[in-house]
Amino acid sequence: MRNLLDFLLNYKHWFLFICLECVSLIMLFSYNGYQKSVYFTTANGVVGYTYSLISSVTSYLNLQTENADLEAKNEILRRRVLALEEQLAEVKKDSVHISGLAPKYDIVSAQVIGATIHKSNNLFTINKGTADGVKEEMGVVSSNGVVGVVYLASAHYSIVIPLINRNSRVSCKLRGTQHFGTLTWNRGRADVADLVGIPRHAQAKKGDVVLTNGFSDIFPPGIPVGYVIGVKDSPDGIATDLRVALFTKFESIREVSVITNYSKPERRELENRADSLFNNNN
Numbered sequence: 001m002r003n004l005l006d007f008l009l010n011y012k013h014w015f016l017f018i019c020l021e022c023v024s025l026i027m028l029f030s031y032n033g034y035q036k037s038v039y040f041t042t043a044n045g046v047v048g049y050t051y052s053l054i055s056s057v058t059s060y061l062n063l064q065t066e067n068a069d070l071e072a073k074n075e076i077l078r079r080r081v082l083a084l085e086e087q088l089a090e091v092k093k094d095s096v097h098i099s100g101l102a103p104k105y106d107i108v109s110a111q112v113i114g115a116t117i118h119k120s121n122n123l124f125t126i127n128k129g130t131a132d133g134v135k136e137e138m139g140v141v142s143s144n145g146v147v148g149v150v151y152l153a154s155a156h157y158s159i160v161i162p163l164i165n166r167n168s169r170v171s172c173k174l175r176g177t178q179h180f181g182t183l184t185w186n187r188g189r190a191d192v193a194d195l196v197g198i199p200r201h202a203q204a205k206k207g208d209v210v211l212t213n214g215f216s217d218i219f220p221p222g223i224p225v226g227y228v229i230g231v232k233d234s235p236d237g238i239a240t241d242l243r244v245a246l247f248t249k250f251e252s253i254r255e256v257s258v259i260t261n262y263s264k265p266e267r268r269e270l271e272n273r274a275d276s277l278f279n280n281n282n
Contacts, residue, residue, distance in 0.1 A: 070255075074143040105220055106260040108133050110140075110158075117164060117190040117250050124148065124160040126256060131155045137218060139259040145224035145247035146170065146212060147256050158258075163225075164190050164250055172225050173213035174204055180213045183225060183244065190250050193226065195242040196234065204231055210244050219259065 110132075114125035128134045130153050140147040140160050148162035149170075161168055164185050172195055173180040181197035198204055208228040214221025230243030 070143070074255075074257075106133075108258040108260065110134070110256050110258055112253055112256060113157075115162075115250070115253070120166050120187050122162055122165050122190075122250075123151070124162050124253075126158050126160060126258070127156070128258060129154045129156045129158050133260060134158050134258050135260075139218040140256050141219075141223055141259060142248050142253055142256050144249065145226070146219065147248055147250075147253065149218055150258065160256075162250060163193055163246060163248070170219070170225070171213050171215045172210050174198070174202060174228075175209040175211050177202060179204075180215065181239070181242070183210070191246050192229070193244050193246055195228075195244050196239070198240045198242055200233070200238070200240050202240065204228055204240055204242055206231065208242075210242075 108128055110126040110128040112124050113127050116122045116124075124140075124147070126134075126140070134150060134153050136150050136153055138150045140150060140162075146163060148160045148165070148168060150158050151161045152159040163170065163183065166185060166187060168183070168185055170183045171180060172183045179199055179202035181195045183193050183195050185193045195210055206228050210225040210227065212219040212221055212223040212225060224247050226244040226246040228242045229245045232241055232243075233239075234241045
């Protein structure tokens with residue numbers, strides 16, 4: 001206590017000076033309009049900047065949650081689109097529409113938890129597997145378009161071959177036409193692939209949109225893949241090779257969906273039976 005009293009006595013002049021300065025400032029900003037306005041303007045600016053900074057940090061921390069919510073909404077929309085496409089296809093085949101037609105496809109949401117984009121054979125790992133209904137050779141899409149195909153599946157994880165893998169082969173067509181080819185990737189940029197085998201009379205041009213054509217039992221028709229950024233003749237001069245900018249951003253992809261095709265076992269069984277019958281006849 002004595003030390004405290006000695007300290008106060010030794011620096012009493014400074015304490016008195018500080019008290020008088022505080023009183024002076026209070027009187028200055030309280031009874032002078034100009035100084036008061038300057039004080040409040042400055043204070044509001046500091047408070048506003050602080051709130052803005054806090055809001056930016058909070059928004060960043062909530063970004064993952066917001067992305068998950070958006071992907072959930074996208075999943076609902078994709079389910080509706082796939083169901084409508086199935087019903088529309090049936091209506092085109094037959095003028096009699098059967099109400100309550102069960103959709104051919106279902107969707108399982110997943111997250112990318114591991115990925116490579118700079119190798120020849122890039123692979124993605126997602127956090128869903130056979131326990132969630134994911135199996136090999138199922139298509140994987142994002143909110144932007146096609147991602148790839150499930151290559152291996154365990155109980156709770158799966159390995160996906162993305163479009164940016166040299167072993168990837170996806171049958172695609174140009175929007176508004178029935179001209180189709182095969183989308184491949186020959187290493188290089190992670191946002192560009194090649195669509196080969198398009199007939200020359202298709203007259204493909206830059207800006208044409210590339211979609212899945214539904215010929216395989218992996219992807220339904222009409223899922224976006226990319227758009228044409230380059231056109232050249234194939235080496236044999238018979239077809240046209242297209243350079244395609246991919247819609248999917250593989251360097252930042254997080255939320256994906258796995259498409260389940262319930263008709264695949266039936267179709268595969270029928271095709272295998274046909275192959276066996278053909279081979280036996282030979």
